[in-house]
Structures are given as structure tokens and as C-alpha cells.
Amino acid sequence: MGRGDDDGSALVVYGTPLENSDELSARKRAKALDKGTLRQQQPVWKQDARDSEGRRRFHGAFTGGFSAGYFNTVGSKDGWEPKTFKSSRGSRADMRQHSAYDYMDDEERREMDSKQIGTAQEFDTFGFTAAEYARREATQETNRPAVIPGFVPDEIIVPPTDSIGVKLLRKMGWRHGRGIGPKHIAASSEVKREGRKAMLALASAGSSSQDAGPSLEDSETAEEQLDLPPTSVPDFVRKIKDNVHGLGFDPFQSAPEFRHAKDYRLDDDKDKVKRRTLRPNAVTMSKGFGIGALEEMGDEDEDVYATGPHPEMMVLEDEELERLEKIEKKAPPRPRLPTVAVGKDALPGFKLASENTYQAEWFHPPVVPPDYVPVHKFVAALDLSQSQSDNAPLEAPQPEDKTLVKLIDGMAILVARSGTQLEALSKEKNKENPLFQFLFGGPGGDYYTRRLWEERSKRGLQIQSNRDRPKLGASERGQALGEMPLQKSALPAIPAEDRARLQATLNNTFMKPSAEPTKTNRLPFEDDPAKQARYEQFVKDKYTGGLRKMNKGAQQLTEAQRAQEILEFEAVAHAARGTVSSSGANLLGKLAASSDRFTSGGVEQAGKFVKSIEEQQSPNQLSVPSTNYAPQPSTSLSYPRRTEEPWRPLPLLCKRFDVLDPYTGQSSLAKPKSRIESLTLATPSESLFSSKITEALGSAAKDEEVQRESTPPVDEGEQQEPEEKIAEKPVDLYKAIFSDDEEEEAPSQPVKNVDAANAALTRLVADDFLESLGKELGLAVPPPMPVPVKAPEDSSKGQTTQDTSGGQPEDISKGQTTEDTSSGQPQDIPKGHIKFVKPSRKGEEPKADIQKERDEKAQAKDAQYTSEPEDHATTKDDKDQRRSRDKRKDKSRDRREESSKERSKRKRRERKERHKRHKSKRRRTSSSTSSSSSSPSPSCS
């Protein structure tokens, strides 16, 4: 390279001159030799062993042997060079851990690494490895002087794994798995769905795939921009493993045609394929994974979570469909054979046989006989079937003897109806009778058996027809299932005797139409035709039964008048019936026959007897005094009965009902007191007294009224006196009860006066009450015998009743009814001073005795009209006294009707006082307790 002008040659040379071709070839050769590519060209003795990088590995036995020497092992000409060990206080020599790697060359290392298992980047689903790589690279970069001087922990600086393009796309709403490009191009909903599916399948796609994704997408979009929507088909979902082979194992590796066969077979049942392939998808899908805000909500989006076809399967299906169509066109439809149904297509390389050699064998269905009915019919009666069809006896000729024929016919009918026992019986009976020889197989025996069979079959038919019974009702079903009948549960857990008593009470209340209405020839109210008409109506109603109705004609009358009239009517009817009523013995017979046939009119006593029996048998039972012959029509019912008892609502309940706790301050729940206690400890107020009794007795409210009305005399001033006296001595209350008892229990004498019948009626009421009361008291300590008791303290009360006693003779049409069986002794009682204590009715006596006594009583009652029984040895004064009380009762009853308001007021007062008493319960003196302890025996007082 010089200046041609200066040299004169005027030759200017630019560039580099070409080398000598020889030189070049020699250098190339050397290079090739070095690389070992020209080895084959060398003679064998000139060749030497070199590694892949062209290094000599073998140096000959005298120059270092295999792999020894300067080039291969250590980097010095001197070969192994021992290091000097230096360690001082300032710089400690670190103990270096040598590993096998230190003594390996690259080749060996590579070989070593290939034996280890590690994750390859292409399977890095979650992008952890990619992130790790990025971090490592970043740390390598940090070897440069850092912006932040000093130590920065790796955790803080996490280098970005997404490219800026991905980030930008994300910000624009792109999500991994979606295509890039205008939406209208991406119209194919299927493909979109595929993409979404894939995205769902791998909900948290790794960043490695994100790394790879965009680039791949880009290329793909570039390719597919023309006709396909710019969707990024996820490259990481290649094929979902749906078999049980090991990972990566391909059973069709060496036989790809079987893979096709398998695919076809799978495609045969597309649903099955779908299900199988998509199950893993369904598992990974989480429910909360919704549609992005920027995604358009199209029709196709609705079934995002539905198990649609898988993208890959979709492709496959499409191809498959095409192929199938082709095949379908080519090959005519052939019959599917159950055994050879492998696939629709033959294996590649095979052709389908044009003719099938396999012949399916078809059998004809069995021929149904023309008379076949596809319903099974049972023979008429199963139990009789054997006598009907199995061994039907042969037709036998009739015997000549007509009488014998008749006999046989009759016998057969009888036996068929009543069973074989009859046959056996008649056999036994007529052993010797020659006429009945047919029973023993004699003459006519065949005919008999034939007839018997015929009759039986007839009966069987009848039984069968009986089977078509009407449907069972609820009660029958309940009975069949062993349930308690509903109707009976009205009297739950009532012993039989109590039920009978209830029946008696019912009889007192309800009327049954009596068999023969009494013909009263005599008109009791002749002078007043209207009244007579009402009376007749009354009698008619009485015998038609049912509840007592309001008499229409009596509407112009006042309540009191009406009540009085009804009472009158009752009495008249009672008397009229009494004259024709049957004897007591008969009545008892009736009672035994059917206890519910009694009307309230004539046979009151029988009912009473029933009642007394019940009470004697079960003294512990609460007896509910029934208000027979109560004046009002409504009170003539014993149902409904009212009972009141204290009941303690819990404080919380009161609070929730916004009500003050009526039992505030009481620690324990107010227990229902024992009846005796409640009787003896009652505060001495008249109203309280009566209400307390009724409360304790659990009697009905009406009885309470009756009782209360019975105690106060007509005169108010008079009434005050006994009350005060009782107030002074609460113990007397007990006696007061008994004085009542005595007065009402006092046996009566039969007087045949119709006018006073109403008095008898009220007395019956009182008797009822007394019975129950006596029973109650007897419950605590039963006095074995009636004891006349001196009770001077009570005289005041007794006198009040005496004062009002007036002098008319008394009539009890039916005489003494509630006569106590054990107290049937005559009682001579001085007026007003001796208390006849009603004895308790414990079941001391056996029932038979009671029954006997009752019979006697009933007979005595029959005789009452003519003669006065001896056992009713009450003084005249007693009678008068009681009668006057009865009168008082009537009056007070009238008063009550008029002043129901007052009554309610009084009730309220009572209730208040009762509350007071509850509160003062603790303040009760010992005297009261002592009295309570002594109270059970009435004789002590």
C-alpha cells in the first residue's frame, strides 16, 4: 500500500490484497486438522484422539498418558501446582469445601448434569423458575455499581418478569389467553370460548408462559390475521392427560395408526369424550372466577361454566366430522353389530368389508295365546279355595228318598254356614240315627259332600263380594293401627267408675227422649191456658231430648219469672212422672242394663245412686257437684264446667307479656295447697269462704254460685253477724262447712206435696255439693262412723238459718236420695247444735254390700209415699230449717239473675282477697297450722 506517484509506477492499491490460495488452503487445513474434521483424510498412524472441541486427550504413554499433561488438567505448564496455605490473624484461611465438580472438566460436568432431574422451563406452569432466572440475571447485573449503595435484600427488588409490552397490554384490558386485535374480527365465539376455557383451566397462568405467550401470539396473529381471529391459543395446554399411563408415556409411539383408531373410538361417543376430557378442567375451575369487566357479555358467554367441548377436542371433532362425513358418503350405512362395533372407520390401511359374514341370530318372540289376560286373578276366597277347586267332589245323584234329600240339603247349608264343628256335633249327636248315615259316608254321603261343596263355594262367593267393603274411615284406620279413639280421649285416664259417674252427671244434664211420654190426664195449669201451653211445650221438649230450649211463649216473662216457672214445670212433671214411675228395683235393674237411659225427670234418684256408688268407690276423686234443676236453661247443662286454679307464670313470661308478675317476691312456685289446708286456712270472709271451697274442690263455677247463694240469708244485717264471728275464730270455718253439711244432710221425710217440689230440687243441688264436700274431707281422715259433734261456736250460724225457718210442711216427692249408706242410722239431733258430720265415703265396704243397701234403699223409696221410713228420724225443726234454707236459695237465685253485675264485682273482690292471702301466707300463725293438723278429723272440732 503505497503511493504510485512517488514510485512512478502510478499504481494505486485499495483494500486488502487476496492471500495466496496456497497459504489459505494450508491454514484451513490446519484448522480442520485442529478440529479433527480432516481426520479421516489422514493415515491412521497420523491420527490422534481428540475430544469434541478438538483437544488432544491422549498424549501417549511417555508424554503424560491419557488426559494428562498441561493442556487438559491444570492451567499451568508445570502441571499440578500445590497452593501455599496462608492463614494469619487478620485474614483467616477459609476452609474450602472441595467437591467433585472442582475436578471435572466441562464434558464431565455436562454428563453429570444430564443425570439429574430438574424442571425444564417449558413446564414452568406458575412461572417460578422464570422468576428465579430473572432474579439471577438481575443479581448478576447488580455487580455493577448500584444506584442504592449498600446491601439491598433480594426480596425487595424483584425484577420484572413481564415485558413492557405485556404490561401495556394488561393495562389496556388484555388478559393472558386473549387475542390481540380488533374485536369484530374475533367474531368466532367458539374460538373465544376456547381461549377462555383454557384460561380458566389454568387460572393462574405462570409468567413463563406469559413470557412465551406474547411472542407466540404475535407470530400467530401475524399469521392468522387474515382469516382467523387474533386469539392466542394457549400453548401450554397441549394435551390433557386422560389416561392412566405414566407421564410422557406414549403407547402409540411406534404405532401411530392405533392412535387414530383410538381417537375414532373415543369420538364415537362424543359426550363421553367431552366428559372425560373436561373433568380436570371442571375441577380446577373455581366458582368465583367470573368474567372480566372489559369482556363483552355475549350470548355465548352464558355458559362459561358449562362443561363445553374442549378446544383441542373441538379441533379434533371438526376434523373428525369431516372425515366421518366422507366415510359416511363412501360407505353405505351398515347394520351395527353388537359384537364388532369397534368404530365407524376401519384402521388406516384397511378397507371395510363390503359384505359382513357375521349374521346376527334373531329369535321370534313367543306367541301370546289369544285368551291370555294380563291380569292375575285370585281365586275367590283363599281360605276356601281348597274346598272349592282342588277337590271338587264328583257330581252325585240325588238319593231317592225325598226327606233324605231335604235333610242333606239343609245340613249342607248349615254346615257351610257355621263350619265343620256343626258337622262334628251332629255326627256325634246322630250316631245311631239312620237318617244321618250320610254323614258317615252311608247312603247319600256322596250327594252330601257334593252339596256341601256347592254351598261352600256359594258362600265363598259371598265372602268375596263382602270384600269390596267401603273404604275405612279415619277412626277405623286408627283402630286398626292401635290408636286411641278420639272420642274416648274426652275422658282421659278416668277410671271406669268415674266414667260411670260422668255418665250419671250427663244423664242429669241431657235428656234422652224417653220411651213413652207420660200422659198427664190432669192439666196442672188449667186456670192459665198460656201457662198450660208452655208447660206442654216444656214436657214435649223434655221428651224429645237434647238441650233445653228457650220457651218461646215465655218471652214476655222476666228472667226470674221464667226461671221460677221452669222450676215449677219441672216439679209438676216430676210429680206427674213420679206417680207412674216404675219401682226403684226396676230402676236399678235398668241401671244395670243401660245406665244412660235415665232421664232427668223421673229417675233422678237412680242417678244419685250411681253417683253415691262412685263416690264410695273412689273417694279420692274430685267430685263435681252438678247443678241439677238449676233454674236457668243455660245452667241446666253440666258442661261446660269451669275450674279455676292458681297458676304461676314465670317472671320472664310476664316480662315478655309486659305484665307485672303476680307472684312477685315469692321465691318458690306457688304450689296448689292441699285441700284441707285451703279449707281451714281460708280467711274468714263469706265470699272467700265459699270460693275457697269451690276452688279446693275444683267444682264448677255455677256450683260456686249456688253455694254462695245458699249461705247468705235474705237479711243482710243478719248475714254480717256470722261472718264476724267466724272472723274471730278461723278454726270455726271448718265447722261451718260441716254445719252446712249437717243442715243439708239432715234426712228428710217424704211429703207428697207438689208445690214444694222446687225445694226438693234445690236440695238435690245442695246434696250434690255435700257429697263432694264430704268426700273431700273424708279424703284426709275418714271418720269411720258418722259422729254427732257438738259445736257451740257454730250456733250462731245455725241460728241464722233457724231464724228464717218457716213452717210449711215439706215435700220431697222422691224422698231422701243421697242418703249415705254408712250413715243410715237414725240421728236425733238437737236443733242447731249438733252437727251431723257427713261421713267419708272411703271404699270401706265391699261393693256388693253397697249394692245391697242400695237395693234396699230403692225399695224403701218406693214405700216412701205411703209410710215414713224409720231411718229418717230428723226432727221437724230440722226439716223446717232446711226447707227455709231452700226457700232462701230460690230467692237468692232470683236475686242473682237480676244482679249479675254485683256478682262479678264480688268475684273480683274475692280474687283480690285471695291474692292478699297468698301474700300473707308466710305470716300465718302457728295456730292455723295446728288447726290444719287437727282439721282432718272432723270429730275433734
Place this chain on the structure above:
Amino acid sequence: MADQLPRREAVVLRGHEGPVLAVRFNSDGNYCISCGRDRVLCLWNPQKGLRIKSYNAHAREVRDVAVVADNSKFCSCGADRQLFYWDVPTGRVIRKFRGHDSEVNTVKFSENSTVIVSGGYDRSVRAFDCRSHSIEPIQVIEAFSDSVTSLCMTRTEIIAGSVDGSIRTFDIRAGRYCSDDLGHPINSVTLSHDGKCTLAGCLDSTLRLIDRETGDLLQEYKGHINKSYKTDSCLTNTDAHVVGSSEDGRIYYWDLVDSSVVSSFKAHASAVTSIAYHKTEPMLVTSSIDGTVRVWTP
């Protein structure tokens, strides 16, 4: 008067798959709720005949339902021995009350809707507290000797009818209870709107009107059949007539005073299980074994 009685079938509410055991109006009468053997409670609009919502949680048949005064909740009971306290709009069960030993026949709310009172086959009446979170009853009343079939409430009283034939009135204010023994198994107990009388349906095919003050029997109403099924009876909104349901699917109207049958008509194909009368208007809903609820207007 009598021609204003609901006798015309306005709407048939179908939706229950089986006998409907009870139907009740809500407190203003714009909706009604029914329950049945299909263990579902249905909320209806009886005017339009729309089924608004179904409530499904009971394990066995639902026998009765009661709605709170503000209509936000209701309570149902049934053969699964539990009381379900429901939220109406969401249809969720707020609470389940236990305690009954047997089927629960009837449920009612107290007037201020703080207490649920229920009566059951276990012969008890139980009061449950809606305010606390306790599911145990605050009081158990075991005064009965047979299954408690029906309940009604006043401000301070619990009135319960039982198969033992008694109507028992538990007066919380007075701390007393009084029992009116009617002598026949009682199927339903309803109060008159003036609160002075109790109408008791008895199993002897009789309705009885009882004076609450005295316990007197005021009137009896007969003509229908009621011997074995649980049916309802009630008074019309004016208290002028008594409505009773019969086992032959008929509805009877009696005059309150003279107890004559004013009207009767065939309402259902089979036994009527429950009736409810609108509080202010002449409107009656009936439910039946035949699985329908029918709305009747004049």
C-alpha cells in the same frame, strides 16, 4: 247481611303437593301463608292468586303457621317437633325452637310478638322467647291431659283447647288459670273480635260459643261434620256469623245468635283442614286435603 258472606270462589291457589294443613292471613290481610304435608310453606297473594315465595326447611309436615304483627317474620311448627322462626324476605330460618316432645299442632304469637306460644301432642303448651337467643322454652305449661290442638292469645292470656275437652285460659296478669270443660275433644279455639267469647270447635260436629267471663255455653252450632280431622272454625270479621268447615268439603255459615245455618256451600273436594277470615273485609281462605287453597269473596 247474609248475601255479603264470601261464597264465590275468587282464586284457587295451587302449588302444594299434598294436603294443605293450615292457611293464615298476615296481620293486614294482604297476604296469606299456607303450609302442608309437603313440608313447604307458601306465601301467597290471595287477591291476585300469586305464589310469592316458598319456604323450605321443615323435615316433616308443617301443621301451623303464625305471622308476626309487623309481618316481617313468621313462625311455623310441625311434626318435626320444632318451631321455625322465619325471616319473610330472605326466607331464612332465624331460629329453631326445640322442646316439644312430640308433634307441634299449633303456634301463635303473643300480641307484642315477643313470645311464641305453641301447643303440641305432648300435652303441653310452651312459650318461647323471640328476643333472647335461647332456643329453650321460657315456660312449659303441662296442665293438659291430652293433645293441645289450638291456641289463641289475648294481651295477657293464653287460651288453649285440648283433646281432653277443656279450654284452658292462662291469665298471666292474674296468675291464674281457668279450665272450661266442654266434655268433647276440642279441635279449634277462636276468640270473637270483641274478645268476650270463645268459639270452640268440638269433635262431636258441634261448634260451641262460650262466654269467657262466666264459662257459660252461649250457643251451639251444628250441621257440619267434624269427627276425625283437625279443622278450623272462626267468626266473620263482623262477628255476625260463625264459619265452620266440614269434613265433606263444605263451608258453613251460622247466624251467631240463633245458630241457624245461614249458608253452606261445597268448597273443596275433600275435607277442609283450615280456614281463615280476613280481619276487615269479607274474605275467606280455605285449605283442604285436596291440596288447594281457595279464596272466597262475596
